Amino acid sequence: MSLTNASPEAAARAAKLGSRKLAVLPTQARNDALTAIHEALAKARDQVLAANAQDLAAATKSAESGELSQSLVKRLDLGKKGKYEDMLQGILDVRELEDPIGKVDVRTLLDDGLVLERWSAPIGVLLIIFEARPEVIANIASLAIKSGNAAILKGGKESTESFKVISTVISNALSSTAVPNDCLQLVTTRDAIQPLLQLDQYIDLVIPRGGNELVKSVKKSTQIPVLGHADGLCTAYLRADCPASVAARVIVDAKTSYPAACNSLETLLVDDVALTDLLPSVAEALLAKGVSLRCDAPSKTALSKVLDAHSAALLQDATEEDYRTEFLDLILAVKTVPQTSTPTAALDLAVAHINEHSSHHTDMILTADETIARKFQEAVDSAGVFWNTSTRMADGQRFGFGTEVGISTNKIHARGPVGLEGLTIYKWRIDGQGQISTEYKAGGKQWKHQKLPIATHERIAATDEELAVLRSFREGQSERRNGT
Amino acid sequence: MSLTNASPEAAARAAKLGSRKLAVLPTQARNDALTAIHEALAKARDQVLAANAQDLAAATKSAESGELSQSLVKRLDLGKKGKYEDMLQGILDVRELEDPIGKVDVRTLLDDGLVLERWSAPIGVLLIIFEARPEVIANIASLAIKSGNAAILKGGKESTESFKVISTVISNALSSTAVPNDCLQLVTTRDAIQPLLQLDQYIDLVIPRGGNELVKSVKKSTQIPVLGHADGLCTAYLRADCPASVAARVIVDAKTSYPAACNSLETLLVDDVALTDLLPSVAEALLAKGVSLRCDAPSKTALSKVLDAHSAALLQDATEEDYRTEFLDLILAVKTVPQTSTPTAALDLAVAHINEHSSHHTDMILTADETIARKFQEAVDSAGVFWNTSTRMADGQRFGFGTEVGISTNKIHARGPVGLEGLTIYKWRIDGQGQISTEYKAGGKQWKHQKLPIATHERIAATDEELAVLRSFREGQSERRNGT
Numbered sequence: 001m002s003l004t005n006a007s008p009e010a011a012a013r014a015a016k017l018g019s020r021k022l023a024v025l026p027t028q029a030r031n032d033a034l035t036a037i038h039e040a041l042a043k044a045r046d047q048v049l050a051a052n053a054q055d056l057a058a059a060t061k062s063a064e065s066g067e068l069s070q071s072l073v074k075r076l077d078l079g080k081k082g083k084y085e086d087m088l089q090g091i092l093d094v095r096e097l098e099d100p101i102g103k104v105d106v107r108t109l110l111d112d113g114l115v116l117e118r119w120s121a122p123i124g125v126l127l128i129i130f131e132a133r134p135e136v137i138a139n140i141a142s143l144a145i146k147s148g149n150a151a152i153l154k155g156g157k158e159s160t161e162s163f164k165v166i167s168t169v170i171s172n173a174l175s176s177t178a179v180p181n182d183c184l185q186l187v188t189t190r191d192a193i194q195p196l197l198q199l200d201q202y203i204d205l206v207i208p209r210g211g212n213e214l215v216k217s218v219k220k221s222t223q224i225p226v227l228g229h230a231d232g233l234c235t236a237y238l239r240a241d242c243p244a245s246v247a248a249r250v251i252v253d254a255k256t257s258y259p260a261a262c263n264s265l266e267t268l269l270v271d272d273v274a275l276t277d278l279l280p281s282v283a284e285a286l287l288a289k290g291v292s293l294r295c296d297a298p299s300k301t302a303l304s305k306v307l308d309a310h311s312a313a314l315l316q317d318a319t320e321e322d323y324r325t326e327f328l329d330l331i332l333a334v335k336t337v338p339q340t341s342t343p344t345a346a347l348d349l350a351v352a353h354i355n356e357h358s359s360h361h362t363d364m365i366l367t368a369d370e371t372i373a374r375k376f377q378e379a380v381d382s383a384g385v386f387w388n389t390s391t392r393m394a395d396g397q398r399f400g401f402g403t404e405v406g407i408s409t410n411k412i413h414a415r416g417p418v419g420l421e422g423l424t425i426y427k428w429r430i431d432g433q434g435q436i437s438t439e440y441k442a443g444g445k446q447w448k449h450q451k452l453p454i455a456t457h458e459r460i461a462a463t464d465e466e467l468a469v470l471r472s473f474r475e476g477q478s479e480r481r482n483g484t
Numbered sequence: 485m486s487l488t489n490a491s492p493e494a495a496a497r498a499a500k501l502g503s504r505k506l507a508v509l510p511t512q513a514r515n516d517a518l519t520a521i522h523e524a525l526a527k528a529r530d531q532v533l534a535a536n537a538q539d540l541a542a543a544t545k546s547a548e549s550g551e552l553s554q555s556l557v558k559r560l561d562l563g564k565k566g567k568y569e570d571m572l573q574g575i576l577d578v579r580e581l582e583d584p585i586g587k588v589d590v591r592t593l594l595d596d597g598l599v600l601e602r603w604s605a606p607i608g609v610l611l612i613i614f615e616a617r618p619e620v621i622a623n624i625a626s627l628a629i630k631s632g633n634a635a636i637l638k639g640g641k642e643s644t645e646s647f648k649v650i651s652t653v654i655s656n657a658l659s660s661t662a663v664p665n666d667c668l669q670l671v672t673t674r675d676a677i678q679p680l681l682q683l684d685q686y687i688d689l690v691i692p693r694g695g696n697e698l699v700k701s702v703k704k705s706t707q708i709p710v711l712g713h714a715d716g717l718c719t720a721y722l723r724a725d726c727p728a729s730v731a732a733r734v735i736v737d738a739k740t741s742y743p744a745a746c747n748s749l750e751t752l753l754v755d756d757v758a759l760t761d762l763l764p765s766v767a768e769a770l771l772a773k774g775v776s777l778r779c780d781a782p783s784k785t786a787l788s789k790v791l792d793a794h795s796a797a798l799l800q801d802a803t804e805e806d807y808r809t810e811f812l813d814l815i816l817a818v819k820t821v822p823q824t825s826t827p828t829a830a831l832d833l834a835v836a837h838i839n840e841h842s843s844h845h846t847d848m849i850l851t852a853d854e855t856i857a858r859k860f861q862e863a864v865d866s867a868g869v870f871w872n873t874s875t876r877m878a879d880g881q882r883f884g885f886g887t888e889v890g891i892s893t894n895k896i897h898a899r900g901p902v903g904l905e906g907l908t909i910y911k912w913r914i915d916g917q918g919q920i921s922t923e924y925k926a927g928g929k930q931w932k933h934q935k936l937p938i939a940t941h942e943r944i945a946a947t948d949e950e951l952a953v954l955r956s957f958r959e960g961q962s963e964r965r966n967g968t
Contacts, residue, residue, distance in 0.1 A: 020839055024863050108884055114873060116883060123895045124865065204895040223703050225896050246918035253920035355504055377913050379508050381608065389598060389916025398924065399600060399912070400592055400933035411607045411688040412709050413897035416912045428883070428900045429861050432873025434730035436737035440882065449884035 008195040011152060011185040012202035015125045018182030019150035023122045027099040029178040033145050034095040040173035041138060041166070042088055051165040052078040052134060059132075059158050068158065071260070075132045076159055087135040093402045094142040100420040101148045109450040111440075113433040120424045122148035124204035127196055129154050129218060131210035134162035139403050141170055141184055147423040150183040152203065154192055163188070197222035205423075209406055212326075227418065229409035231359035232262025233326045234391040237337070237350045237376065238282070239367035240274035246388065247278060247366050248285040253390040254364070256289045260328045262407060263362055263384075263394040267323055267333045269350045275302035275336065283334075287311050291330045294318040298336040323357050347372055351379040358382060361409050362394040362416070383409060383416035492679040495636060495669040496686035499609045502666030503634035507606045511583040513662040517629050518579040524657035525622060525650070526572055535649040536562040536618060543616075543642050552642065555744070559616045560643055571619040577886045578626040584904040585632045593934040595924075597917040604908045606632035608688035611680055613638050613702060615694035618646035623887050625654055625668055631907040634667040636687065638676055648672070681706035693890055696810075711902065713893035715843035716746025717810045718875040721821075721834045721860065722766070723851035724758035730872065731762060731850050732769035738848070738874040740773045744812045746891060747846055747868075747878040751807055751817045753834045759786035759820065767818075771795050775814045778802040782820040807841050831856055835863040842866060845893050846878040846900070867893060867900035 006014075022030075041048070059076050062068040078084055106118035126149050130136045137153060144151035155163050167186040174181055187196070197206065197218065206226045208218045215228045236254060238247055254265035270279050275298060283293060283303050294316045295303065304312045322333040337350050354363050362384030365376040377385040384394040394417060396404020401419025408414045414422035439445045490498075506514075525532070543560050546552040562568055590602035610633050614620045621637060628635035639647050651670040658665055671680070681690065681702065690710045692702045699712045720738060722731055738749035754763050759782060767777060767787050778800045779787065788796045806817040821834050838847050846868030849860040861869040868878040878901060880888020885903025892898045898906035923929045 020835075020863065020865060023865070024859075110877075110882065110884070121865075219707050225709060225894070227896075243918075250918060250920055253922055257920075257922050351504075373915075375508075377911070379504065381504060381507070381605075382911065384912045384914070386914040387916060388918055389914050390920045392921035393594075393914055393916075393919075394912070395921075398594065398921070398931065400594070400931065410709070411909055412711075413909075415909050425895055425897075425899050427861070427866065428868045428878070430868070430870040430873050430877055431857075432871060432877075434727075434734060434872055435877075436734055436741075436874045437876035437879075437882070438737055438741050447882065447884065 006189075008187060008189065008192045009199060009202075011187055012125065012127075012196065012199045014182040015150040015152050015185050016202040018180040019122070019125050019148075021180045022145070022150060022183045023101075023124075023148045025148070025178055027101075030099075030145050030148065031095050033174060033177040033179040034091055034142055036173040036177050037138070037141065037145075037170050038088055038091040038095075040169050041091070044165070044169045045084060048162065048165050048169065049079050049084070051161040052076070052159075054161045055134070055159050062158075072132050072158065076134065076162075078134050078162060083135065087138050090135075090139055090403045091142045094146050094420070097146065097402050097420060100146070100424045104454050105426075107452040107454050109448050109452050110430070111435060111445060111448050114435050115431050115452070117429045117431075118426045119429055121427045123423060123425050124149060125202055126151045126423070127154070127203045127206045127224070128152070129193060129206065129208045129210070129214065131156045131214065132158050133209075134159045134166065136209060137163060137166050137186070138170070140405075143403060143405060143420060143423060144184065145179055147420050149423055150185075152185040152187060152196065154187045154196065157190075160188065193218075194221060197224065200224045207405060225413070227406065227408055227410060227414060227422065229262060229359070229361060229407050231326050231409070232264070232361040232407075233266050233324070233357065233359040234263060234361055234394075235267045235269060235354050235358050235363045236265055236391070237347075237354070237363070237365045238268060238270045238274055238278065239365065239369065239372065240271050240278060241368040242274075242278065242366040242388075243368070244278055244281045248282045250364070250366060250388065250390050251282055252285050252289055254392055255286060255291055255332055256330065257390075257392055259330050261392070262326075263391050264328070265332065265391055266325065266327055267335065267357065269335050269337050269353060270299060271337050271346055271350075272298060272339045275299055276306065279303060279334075280306045283307065284311065286332060287314055289330070291332055292316060293332055293334055294322045295334040296336055298338075299334045323353075326359070343369075343372065344375070347375055348379075351376060355379075355381050359409055360411075361407065362386065362391045364389065364391050383407070490673075492671060492673065492676045493683060493686075495671055496609065496611075496680065496683045498666040499634040499636050499669050500686040502664040503606070503608050503632075505664045506629070506634060506667045507585075507608075507632045509632070509662055511585075514583075514629050514632065515579050517658060517661040517663040518575055518626055520657040520661050521622070521625065521629075521654050522572060522575040522579075524653050525575070528649070528653040529568060532646065532649050532653065533563050533568070535645040536560070536643075538645045539618070539643050546642075556616050556642065560618065560646075562618050562646060567619065571622050574619075574623055574887045575626045578630050578904070581630065581886050581904060584630070584908045588938050589910075591936040591938050593932050593936050594914070595919060595929060595932050598919050599915050599936070601913045601915075602910045603913055605911045607907060607909050608633060609686055610635045610907070611638070611687045611690045611708070612636070613677060613690065613692045613694070613698065615640045615698065616642050617693075618643045618650065620693060621647055621650050621670070622654070624889075627887060627889060627904060627907060628668065629663055631904050633907055634669075636669040636671060636680065638671045638680065641674075644672065677702075678705060681708065684708045691889060709897070711890065711892055711894060711898060711906070713746060713843070713845060713891050715810050715893070716748070716845045716891075717750050717808070717841065717843040718747060718845055718878075719751045719753060719838050719842050719847045720749055720875070721831075721838070721847070721849045722752060722754045722758055722762065723849065723853065723856065724755050724762055725852040726758075726762065726850040726872075727852070728762055728765045732766045734848070734850060734872070734874050735766055736769050736773055738876055739770060739775055739816055740814065741874075741876055743814050745876065746810075747875050748812070749816065749875055750810055751819065751841065753819050753821050753837060754783060755821050755830055755834075756782060756823045759783055760790065763787060763818075764790045767791065768795065770816060771798055773814070775816055776800060777816055777818055778806045779818040780820055782822075783818045807837075810843070827853075827856065828859070831859055832863075835860060839863075839865050843893055844895075845891065846870065846875045848873065848875050867891070 059073045063073045103120040108116045206224050208215045208228045215230045219226050360382045363382045364386040373387040396417035405418040543557045547557050587604040592600045690708050692699045692712045699714045703710050844866045847866045848870040857871040880901035889902040
């Protein structure tokens with residue numbers, strides 16, 4: 001890793017050149033580099049935590065004067081119980097994942113002796129812009145090396161001291177491995193973000209890891225593709241046939257287990273036939289956890305009738321704006337889906353509301369009816385469409401990806417939790433024996449376009465009837481092999 | 485299809501709403517729409533060609549006064565032998581392709597009774613900006629409907645009359661099908677491109693189909709992802725062990741079969757040990773086809789010695805700029821790869837040249853050595869890496885995709901020739917039975933993360949030891965089923 005005060009352009013160019021060396025390293029060489037990083041960071045624990053304490057002291061002072069938020073100070077703290085160990089374990093977890101590079105997923109016989117294959121390959125150079133969390137550096141370094149990508153890391157100034165030490169440790173560790181140091185660039189230069197975002201000749205993908213404002217400002221400033229999500233406005237649609245205990249349990253989890261997370265619940269849609277029997281127990285469970293409920297008129301009226309006076313007094317009125325708001329707090333907007341002629345028509349109204357208002361991150365339906373659930377999952381245009389489980393399940397670790405790069409609300413490339421696979425693209429290989437395009441014109445040779453088993457890797461031989469040029473080509477090969 | 489003079493915003497909003505209805509249509513309904521379009525366009529042949537003749541007459545006039553190029557006039561001509569039939573056949577070809585929507589490619593048991601699946605899904609709304617070719621409208625309409633995407637089409641003004649008739653025919657045909665008319669929007673409003681490019685709340689992907697200038701200007705003007713290629717600077721690397729007949733044949737095809745195409749050859753790298761034995765026959769074949777050779781000093785010297793005086797006099801001197809130029813014409817830049825200590829080192833030099841100079845579209849190696857070819861295919865960072873076959877093979881039809889959307893030099897989402905699959909993304913579905921995220925904290929339940937066969941579609945049942953909440957959930961379901 002280069003801890004660099006070099007210009008953004010020099011850093012990006014070095015990363016690009018390094019990326020091509022990294023891209024051709026075998027699996028074992030990339031895994032060995034992760035082992036080396038893990039060992040070095042385990043040994044350097046005290047040194048890293050001492051630097052982190054410096055960052056933490058400065059941040060605490062800034063927080064006291066109101067410049068920084070308390071939650072940022074918390075995210076900065078690497079010494080918190082188990083956090084350093086989690087960071088170390090994350091490196092090993094990534095190492096143990098299947099190699100995402102060099103996998104063949106398409107294999108087509110175009111013609112005799114002419115085989116097309118699609119191979120997974122690294123994207124190239126990633127630019128990761130992140131805010132306070134210092135563990136991201138180890139996390140991203142692991143994911144980048146495992147997937148054969150170079151990475152340029154630009155962190156928040158609050159964690160400068162931690163980054164300097166971590167990057168020096170990683171740099172020393174890498175020098176004993178086959179991974180070129182240039183493949184990881186930590187840019188400490190101030191005001192480097194804007195110049196980096198202009199370097200589309202070197203950088204292939206930008207991944208902002210931070211709040212909405214960071215993601216939005218990055219998207220506005222670059223022609224490089226951006227992988228990230230700006231908002232997480234998640235919705236639950238509660239049907240009358242969902243058992244009350246399940247409804248309360250799942251909705252409480254989705255709303256309260258981590259209200260500041262992007263996969264937390266922000267809006268509850270409820271069928272009007274569920275207002276009196278089912279909604280009250282859900283509302284009581286939420287109120288007991290300190291959640292403010294912003295209700296439309298039908299749901300407020302129904303709840304007011306059955307809740308005790310104390311609870312009823314806590315209910316608030318929802319505005320239209322509430323259904324477009326990512327609260328990131330213990331607030332839930334509640335909206336009634338009016339009963340219509342058919343149960344499916346109510347579903348359609350709920351789906352239309354979600355497609356119009358949600359941020360297409362993750363939405364869930366709570367129902368005992370599989371047919372309704374399937375229609376919901378098909379019609380809702382979101383990265384995650386969950387049935388009878390919490391929106392909080394939208395997470396790379398829970399999906400089994402190991403560490404996650406982030407969660408994408410993009411509609412192309414990668415959607416939802418993004419793991420190693422989201423850091424890959426593919427190449428098209430063709431192995432031929434001298435075939436040319438004009439042979440396949442109208443009246444000429446016919447394309448075979450036959451799907452081949454992906455596992456078969458022997459080269460497909462041409463038939464005896466093949467064209468003279470193929471024969472001469474093989475003769476040429478064989479003459480050379482025989483040294484004639 | 486709506487032939488609209490509505491505002492760009494109204495057209496885009498209508499497309500977005502229509503896209504959600506299209507997205508849930510079954511395969512058969514989408515295929516039926518293609519059948520209807522095919523029949524209608526077959527019947528309307530005379531009417532379409534009459535309108536096309538009007539466009540052609542106007543364009544011919546503009547070409548005479550030098551406002552339009554002759555090649556644009558040619559591309560405009562739908563009456564050219566076989567072109568209308570090809571357009572019609574293309575619709576049927578797309579209809580016969582496998583449905584790209586609703587395919588499951590990941591299936592993971594997260595825990596008992598908790599299954600994660602990844603389903604392919606349409607992207608949403610595509611904006612297609614194209615230049616003269618009027619057949620693109622039928623082509624893109626087919627691809628969009630088949631893949632469940634709405635499309636907004638904005639064509640060049642030269643083909644206005646053809647578009648008006650084609651779109652009216654398609655619109656009438658669609659009205660008898662399940663596909664909403666709003667899913668295809670033909671925008672005829674002038675100056676609509678810039679406003680459309682700002683509508684990222686409605687449009688998910690922009691596909692410019694035209695020259696470099698169009699693609700570059702679109703990329704600069706929008707935050708919406710753009711699928712396209714700006715340049716096609718393709719390279720051949722010729723090794724001394726390639727039989728002369730194969731070398732000449734493949735290189736002549738790559739350079740001369742369609743010089744204006746993006747997959748045509750622009751640079752030839754040749755090992756210095758091949759300059760005297762192999763290069764002359766290749767050069768002669770190219771010169772015979774009228775190709776201008778721009779050579780570096782070693783290749784020019786070698787060729788001058790062996791070619792006849794007439795041919796030798798045709799050789800030109802290459803500049804550094806020639807190795808960065810997409811000629812799109814009968815010109816080829818030739819560069820010598822100096823012999824080094826090992827054959828692999830020469831390969832490394834060729835690869836480094838390509839990674840630095842090529843546009844990462846398609847590059848090929850001509851050699852009898854499989855080990856060298858594999859290294860080349862691994863190390864060259866391009867969408868297509870071909871061995872002993874022409875760069876001109878980089879084409880959706882040749883790859884067996886049916887009609888192609890275009891060729892992408894992007895490093896994310898889709899790379900190389902893009903067919904139906906490039907117009908899809910996926911959703912993550914989870915089917916649960918009331919499980920919540922906090923159950924899986926440290927010390928709690930363990931994730932199973934077990935890969936399941938993709939073909940198995942029965943719902944995975946939970947075990948007898950499952951949590952009480954799951955039991956009560958199933959009891960609730962069963963009570964409801966029994967009407968108690």
